[in-house]
Amino acid sequence: MSIFNKLFHTNKASPKNTLSSTMSFLFGSTTAGQNVTERTAMQNTAVYACVRVLAESLATLPLHLYQLTDDGGKQRVNDHSLSFLLHDAPNPEMTSFIFRETMMNHLLLWGNAYAQIIRNGQGQITGLYPLMPDRMDVNRARNGELYYTYTRNYDDYQAKDESKQVVLLSDEVLHIAGLGFDGLIGYSPIAMAKNAIGLSLAAEQYGSTFFKNDATPGGILEHPSVVKDPERLRKSWQSQFSGPSGHSIAVLEEGMTFHQLSIPPDQAQFLDTRKFQLDEIARIFRIPPHMIGDLERSTFSNIEQQSLEFVKYTLNPWCVRWEQAMNQQLLSKEEQGRYFIKFNVDGLMRGDYESRMNGYAIGRQNGWLSANDIRELEDLNRIPTEDGGDEYLVNGNMLPVKDAGQFYQTKTTGSDQA
Incomplete structure (x- = not known):
């Protein structure tokens, strides 16, 4: 074994798919008590x-x-x-927009996007079909080549009597x-940020439960003596004074008193928590x-x-990731x-109308934009x-720097000769 094989032996190890059982700890319960998966995360509006902004923008x-030309x-x-x-x-089943939107959706939720490549007898690509990332497992063969194992739907392989x-x-x-960590398999952003997303889901659930109870905080009923059937009393109280009946007038008998226990949402900074989680996500x-509705x-x-920064620092890296993967594969x-x-992102990088016209004027006057160049940029x-x-x-008034004094020298020489 050569020294290079020893140094780079770890690169030939089998890649770890984030969706396999070995990495299942990434998803699941969070410190906020919420179960976060790629599907439950999409129930959070943020x-x-x-996901929608990024998927639709790229699509x-x-x-x-x-094709590169001979003149560069x-x-x-x-x-x-x-x-x-x-x-x-x-x-035949998808437009380019739907295909890219679906693939980008997979990439943002699972960290990986897969599509099956269909080729004809000559090796030319005739179709691309998206594959669900949660059914894909990536492995490495003994010869070092990667291969993909896809688990199909039950109905698919049962109806056709084929392998699962x-x-x-x-x-x-x-x-x-x-x-990702190995350069081969991406890690799910949802899994990596499950606690932040779980806190947002928990805050949303808390608000829903609070208003389901007609915004009435919980508490305890105190009786001066022993209650014979406390469970019956609790159910009776809840049936009459929770939910839509939360603002009904309660009549306390036998010297009972009501003590509020739960913290009101304003004291629990409920709205501040929800706003912070919006920024966090x-x-x-x-x-x-x-871009997700927070104009504060x-x-x-x-x-x-x-x-413009969204295009440069958010969308453009995703475009490069897509471009290099497609060029390679x-x-x-x-x-x-x-x-x-x-991808062509020039349309998104355009500024307001006045700024564009000023830029075109500079390019036109300095000879590096023609009228048709400008009209193509404006889709005319x-x-x-x-x-x-x-x-x-x-x-016409512009000259190269080296020729800036040529006219003066010519005029001076002519005067001396005269």
Whole structure:
């Protein structure tokens, strides 16, 4: 065994799927007493809003296949089999938007997104079908290659009399992994932040229970003597003075007194807790609070900047993660040097109308934007080439720095000769 095999032997270990039994401790009960899974977490409005914002934002971005040109530029490719799958429909049952939204939803909840790659006899990709992450197990064969074991629905394999589990090779699966510890399997953000999400669910449940009881706090009934049947008395009191009957007038007999025990929501800082958990969950997904409905600290002067920061620091890393995974797994070795897949986020990076027009004016006057370049950025029809739509213009008063004194020297020389 060489020294390199000894050093990097751990890289050949079987990856640990966060959804396998060995990592089941990540999900489940929290310190707040709530059971948090990817599905119960989506019942929290903040989690649902964050996942929806990210999934829909990525799904709406234009996604194209490009080819590198000899002059160092790039051009869109429309005659490749991947072009239609990525931009229009990856399979007959889904649009590109639905496919990417579903995959991003899996990625945000489970930390991994899987899609089965369908190829024809020539090896060309003809379809992409999302697979549920909670049914996928990732392992490594003895030869070092990864393989994926997918557990199908009971009805699927029973109706077709086929095996319950399907083994897929690495070239049959598009796997987009989130943040993880081994670089192969992503860890679920929901599992990692289960206590924060559990606290939010607990606060929501507390509020629901409080208002279910008609906002009437709990307490105890004190009797001056021995009560023969305390259980019957408790049930009788609850049936008459809890829920919709919480504000009924109670008549206490035999010298009984009522003592309030529970802390009112204002003293328990119930609303403050719910507001803080909203920010806490937004922090998990790196979402600006105003994008999930919290406008408490947003103003007209900073909300545009926050939206641009969302594209740069939140959405763009996800785009790069998607792009590199697709370039590596959907393109052949021969194609990877000539083609690449890329999202277009330029539309989201645009500022207000006045800022865009000022920027276009600078580019137009300095010769690095033509009229058609600007019109394409604004999604307008092109001006015919014969009408000057592709011409690049420069300001006639501008000269290279090295030629700045040329006119003065020419004038001085002419005066001396005269």
